[in-house]
Amino acid sequence: xxxxxxxxxxxxxxxxxxxxxxxxxxxxxxxxxxxxxxxxxxxxxxxxxxxxxxxxxxxxxxxxxxxxxxxxxxxxxxxxxxxxxxxxxx
Amino acid sequence: xxxxxxxxxxxxxxxxxxxxxxxxxxxxxxxxxxxxxxxxxxxxxxxxxxxxxxxxxxxxxxxxxxxxxxxxxxxxxxxxxxxxxxxxxxxxxxxxxxxxxxxxxxxxxxxxxxxxxxxxxxxxxxxxxxxxxxxxxxxxxxxxxxxxxxxxxxxxxxxxxxxxxxxxxxxxxxxxxxxxxxxxxxxxxxxxxxxxxxxxxxxxxxxxxxxxxxxxxxxxxxxxxxxxxxxxxxxxxxxxxxxxxxxxxxxxxxxxxxxxxxxxxxxxxxxxxxxxxxxxxxxxxxxxxxxxxxxxxxxxxxxxxxxxxxxxxxxxxxxxxxxxxxxxxxxxxxxxxxxxxxxxxxxxxxxxxxxxxxxxxxxxxxxxxxxxxxxxxxxxxxxxxxxxxxxxxxxxxxxxxxxxxxxxxxxxxxxxxxxxxxxxxxxxxxxxxxxxxxxxxxxxxxxxxxxxxxxxxxxxxxxxxxxxxxxxxxxxxxxxxxxxxxxxxxxxxxxxxxxxxxxxxxxxxxxxxxxxxxxxxxxxxxxxxxxxxxxxxxxxxxxxxxxxxxxxxxxxxxxxxxxxxxxxxxxxxxxxxxxxx
Numbered sequence: 001x002x003x004x005x006x007x008x009x010x011x012x013x014x015x016x017x018x019x020x021x022x023x024x025x026x027x028x029x030x031x032x033x034x035x036x037x038x039x040x041x042x043x044x045x046x047x048x049x050x051x052x053x054x055x056x057x058x059x060x061x062x063x064x065x066x067x068x069x070x071x072x073x074x075x076x077x078x079x080x081x082x083x084x085x086x087x088x089x090x
Numbered sequence: 091x092x093x094x095x096x097x098x099x100x101x102x103x104x105x106x107x108x109x110x111x112x113x114x115x116x117x118x119x120x121x122x123x124x125x126x127x128x129x130x131x132x133x134x135x136x137x138x139x140x141x142x143x144x145x146x147x148x149x150x151x152x153x154x155x156x157x158x159x160x161x162x163x164x165x166x167x168x169x170x171x172x173x174x175x176x177x178x179x180x181x182x183x184x185x186x187x188x189x190x191x192x193x194x195x196x197x198x199x200x201x202x203x204x205x206x207x208x209x210x211x212x213x214x215x216x217x218x219x220x221x222x223x224x225x226x227x228x229x230x231x232x233x234x235x236x237x238x239x240x241x242x243x244x245x246x247x248x249x250x251x252x253x254x255x256x257x258x259x260x261x262x263x264x265x266x267x268x269x270x271x272x273x274x275x276x277x278x279x280x281x282x283x284x285x286x287x288x289x290x291x292x293x294x295x296x297x298x299x300x301x302x303x304x305x306x307x308x309x310x311x312x313x314x315x316x317x318x319x320x321x322x323x324x325x326x327x328x329x330x331x332x333x334x335x336x337x338x339x340x341x342x343x344x345x346x347x348x349x350x351x352x353x354x355x356x357x358x359x360x361x362x363x364x365x366x367x368x369x370x371x372x373x374x375x376x377x378x379x380x381x382x383x384x385x386x387x388x389x390x391x392x393x394x395x396x397x398x399x400x401x402x403x404x405x406x407x408x409x410x411x412x413x414x415x416x417x418x419x420x421x422x423x424x425x426x427x428x429x430x431x432x433x434x435x436x437x438x439x440x441x442x443x444x445x446x447x448x449x450x451x452x453x454x455x456x457x458x459x460x461x462x463x464x465x466x467x468x469x470x471x472x473x474x475x476x477x478x479x480x481x482x483x484x485x486x487x488x489x490x491x492x493x494x495x496x497x498x499x500x501x502x503x504x505x506x507x508x509x510x511x512x513x514x515x516x517x518x519x520x521x522x523x524x525x526x527x528x529x530x531x532x533x534x535x536x537x538x539x540x541x542x543x544x545x546x547x548x549x550x551x552x553x554x555x556x557x558x559x560x561x562x563x564x565x566x567x568x569x570x571x572x573x574x575x576x577x578x579x580x581x582x583x584x585x586x587x588x589x590x591x592x593x594x595x596x597x598x599x600x601x602x603x604x605x606x607x608x609x610x611x612x613x614x615x616x617x618x619x620x621x622x623x624x625x626x627x628x629x630x631x632x633x634x635x636x637x638x639x640x641x642x643x644x645x646x647x648x649x650x651x652x653x654x655x656x657x658x659x660x661x662x663x664x665x666x667x668x669x670x671x
Contacts, residue, residue, distance in 0.1 A: 011466050012403030015218060016171045016225075023174055046180035047171070048207050048226075054219040057462055087405050 002074045003064040010084035014055035016047075018085030023047045025080055031067030033077070044077070098308075100276070100301035101565075102321035103287035105622070107339040108274030108296045109332060113252035114310045115259070122234065124198035132193065136186055139196035142236035143182065147173055149232065168225070175229050181207075197237045204230040217432075218403060253316055255308050259286045269293060274316040276323065278304050281559045281568065291620040292372055294379070298323060300562055349625030353384035357628045359610075363636035366616035367624050368426075370596060374412050377419040379621045384628065387423035389544065389618025390483075390596040391416060393467065394432050403463060409470035417478030424479040426521065426544065426618075427471050429464070429496075431485040432456055448558065453486025458495050468503040475515035482518055483544060488526045490535055497539070523596070525549035530578050533585035543586050544618070547597025551575055570599045571608075571652040571659075580612050580647055587613065594618055603630055604659045610636070611643025634663075 008014055014022070026033045026044045033044030037059060042049030044063070055061060061081075065073040080086070127135045154169035175181065181203055188199045207226060214220045251273035258279045275290050280299035290297035296318030301307075308314060308325060315324040315335050319342075324331055357367040368389030369380040373396075380388060396404055396412055404412075416425055431453045444450035457464035471482055484496045500520065507514055524530050525546030537543065547570060552559050554574055557567040569575070579595070586593035594616030599605045601623035607630065609617065617627065642662055649655045 010405075011462065012405060013218075015403055016222065017167060020171050020174045023178075043180055046178050047174045048178050048180050051219055051222055052207075052210060052214070054214045054216045056216065 001064060001066040002070050003062055004074060004078055005060055005062045006078055006081045008055050008057055008059050008061065009081065010087040011057050012087065013057050013059070014050060014053060014061075014085070016051065018087060019047050019050040021086050022050055022077070022080065025076055026073070029065070029067070029069050029073035029076070031065045031070040031073045033073060034064040034066075036062040036064065096325045096327070098301050098304065098323040098325070100298040100304070100321050100323065101281055102318055103280070103299045104275070104290035104295060104297035104318050106294070106296035106318045106342060107335050108253055108314075108316040108318070109335060109339070110251055110253045110273050110314065112255050112276075112308045112310060112312045112314045114305055114308070115254050115256040122197050122201040123195075125195050127189070127193050127195055129193070132190055135196055136189055139185065139189065139200065139237070142196070142233055143176055145236045146176055146229075146232045150176070172225060172229050172232075175226065176233065197234055200233060200237070201230065253314050255304055255314075256286075257305050259289070269295075274314075274318070275299075276301060276304050276308070276314075276316060278302060279560065279562070281565055288372065288620075291622055292376055292379075294622050300565065302562065346625070349629060350383070352625050352628050352632070353382075355384075355628070355632065357386070357631045359631055359634050359636040359639070361635045361637060363610075365610060365614070365631060366594070367628055367631075368424075368594075368616060368618040369621045369624065370618050371416075371621075374415050374419075376621065377416055380420060383621040383624045385423075385621060385624050387479075388416065388420060388425040389594055389616060391425055391427045392431065393427060394430050397430060397432065403466070406466045406470045406473075409467060410473050413471055413474035413480065414477040417474050417480050421478035424481055426481045426483050428483045428485055428523070429454070429467055429471075430457055448552070454484050454492055454496055455486065458492065458499075461499055464499055465503050465506075468500055469507065472503060472507055472514040472518065473512060475518045476513055480515070480518055481521060481542070483521045483523060483542075485523045485546070486526060486549075487522045487524075487536070488528045489532055490539070493522060493536060493539060521591075524582055525553070525597075527554050527578070530554075530582055533582045534588070537585050537589035537591050540591065542592050542594065543582060544594045544596045544616070545579060545582055547575070547579075547595055547599040550578065550597070551599075554578060569652050570602055570605045571655045573647075573650055573652065573655065576608060576612075576655070577647060579609065579614075580643075583613050592616060601627060603627065604656070604663065606630065607634065607639055607663055608643050608646055608655075608659070610634075611639035611641075611646075613640075 010018060023045055035042050035044045035050065035053065037053045037055055040053055042052060044050070053061070063074060063077050150169045150173050154166045158166035185196065185200045185203050188203070189196055192199065204226060208223050211220055211223050211226070251271050253274035253276060254272055255276045258277055259275065272295060274295060275286055275297035277286050277299045278301060280286050286299055287297060296316050298316055298318060298321050301323065313326055315327050315331065317335065356364060358364045366386045368387045369383070369385040370390040370392070371377070371380060371388055372392045396409065413427060451459060471480060474480060482500070484493065487493050487496070497520065504514070519541035521542035521544060522536065522540050523546045524533060524543050527550070529536060530550065533543070548559065551568060551570060551572070555567055555569065555572060557564045559565060559568045583593045592615040595609055595614060596618040599609070600617040601619035603626070606617060606627055610631065619627065646655050646658065649658060
């Protein structure tokens with residue numbers, strides 16, 4: 001099991017479209033993916049769960065991956081967050 | 091002839107005549123039935139659920155393609171997101187597991203799973219995330235409709251457009267309706283300034299609102315005549331009634347044609363007083379309509395529709411593209427961009443959890459509460475200012491403190507852009523709406539710190555008379571010619587002019603012939619309205635003398651009741667013609 005904490009960089013936060021990007025990417029991995037914000041813990045392959053986090057710009061998220069491809073999954077997700085979840089707001 | 095039983099009367103919300111079949115637009119299930127599934131039927135039940143899901147996904151693909159053509163690629167995006175929700179393992183897999191475990195039918199389990207999510211979301215503080223509930227309800231409806239075989243959302247066609255009959259239409263509903271397949275709107279609730287009315291007028295589609303139980307009294311597929319001028323609906327009309335309305339329809343289109351001939355002529359009274367006639371818009375695609383109806387510019391661009399249609403926060407780049415497109419399209423004419431004005435009446439159903447949203451976190455309050463979000467919009471507007479003649483306007487300002495706070499953020503955004511070396515027009519003028527009574531009373535002080543005022547009469551009337559314009563029980567009290575309103579407006583114009591700034595009106599009152607004449611007589615500089623109303627108001631302005639209007643307005647200010655004002659106006663201003671009073 002691996003885990004890393006990141007910050008939401010895109011200005012509008014983890015709303016519908018970035019959440020969809022995230023699910024799309026997470027679903028490509030075998031590993032179980034969990035996102036944690038404050039005391040809320042959700043399935044990273046579920047858009048309903050991700051939106052429930054109501055993660056705004058600047059909030060901290062912990063990504064946990066667990067499974068055969070946990071290394072690749074974690075790297076890919078961290079990259080996506082670093083690239084503002086595909087939002088062109090800079 | 092029709093007997094009285096076959097006629098319904100409502101509030102005329104958008105002019106014109108529509109003749110067509112009714113389409114009852116009802117997307118809520120009152121009850122979802124539950125029954126037991128025996129062990130040997132479970133796999134069949136799961137297959138039925140999977141089939142419904144696949145069909146719903148396919149419909150969303152169709153819808154997505156159509157919206158991409160009708161509106162744009164961005165607006166279509168929402169249906170891709172809806173697909174992601176339908177495919178969510180926490181919805182699909184959980185439903186399947188529970189059907190197996192609980193031996194209950196697919197619709198009851200699916201409904202329960204969705205309800206569980208929806209109640210979790212109701213507790214979220216941030217309205218942009220809470221607003222997703224409307225999306226989830228859409229999705230819930232869509233899959234349940236597939237399972238139960240109930241009527242689907244209208245995927246109509248342009249050859250046989252329908253008249254949409256609904257309890258109420260939210261912005262997301264109207265985004266989803268194929269505009270080419272609709273020739274009219276009828277709703278149970280709402281007033282002349284409700285969302286349905288605004289959208290219908292923007293689209294130039296006739297509409298009647300506030301007909302109690304229209305959705306119960308009109309049945310699906312029923313032939314209907316909708317007279318948006320009179321606010322009358324004829325159910326199952328005979329051939330003679332249809333013929334009569336077809337003739338009126340031809341006459342009205344000829345009349346509009348004549349009015350459009352005024353297109354290139356200025357809005358100027360016989361004795362030479364010029365007035366700016368501008369248009370209110372919600373969406374970038376309306377600019378063609380603005381130019382077609384001969385507007386002098388855009389007096390109110392309601393940017394919240396950009397947010398509502400995108401179901402979330404549009405990025406700086408998306409906003410910049412929209413603002414730049416509008417600025418370029420109407421240049422050198424000006425565009426007043428009103429910053430985000432999300433309010434109680436614009437939120438999708440079941441979203442607002444404030445006990446009293448009209449007095450809650452809305453307009454500029456919402457933005458000042460979220461400075462980071464607000465600055466994204468301010469930056470986008472500033473960047474787009476290079477493409478044309480943009481002005482900026484803050485909504486719902488209640489006093490100097492809020493105005494200065496908003497201006498400070500505007501200043502910060504300018505400094506940020508300067509630091510980043512991004513060009514913008516440094517002379518963008520900054521104005522504010524006057525729609526809160528406290529701002530009206532403080533107009534003298536506020537006028538020293540802005541470049542213009544635009545009076546938002548819809549809210550000013552609502553807050554001054556303390557009447558909810560959407561509440562049918564008190565809607566009759568909502569009165570643009572209430573003497574208090576006219577006196578308020580007179581004092582705002584005076585305060586503006588004393589401080590050398592111009593004053594406009596951007597509420598529904600601007601398009602009301604009698605009210606517009608009084609406003610002109612009070613010295614107003616600008617009127618902003620739906621593009622469709624511009625030719626008629628221009629005709630009236632061109633047929634009157636400013637000196638007469640001034641005398642009339644001064645006398646009106648002395649009258650103590652709106653009945654007396656109405657009587658006086660009828661006697662002294664027959665030229666206003668087909669008046670609504």
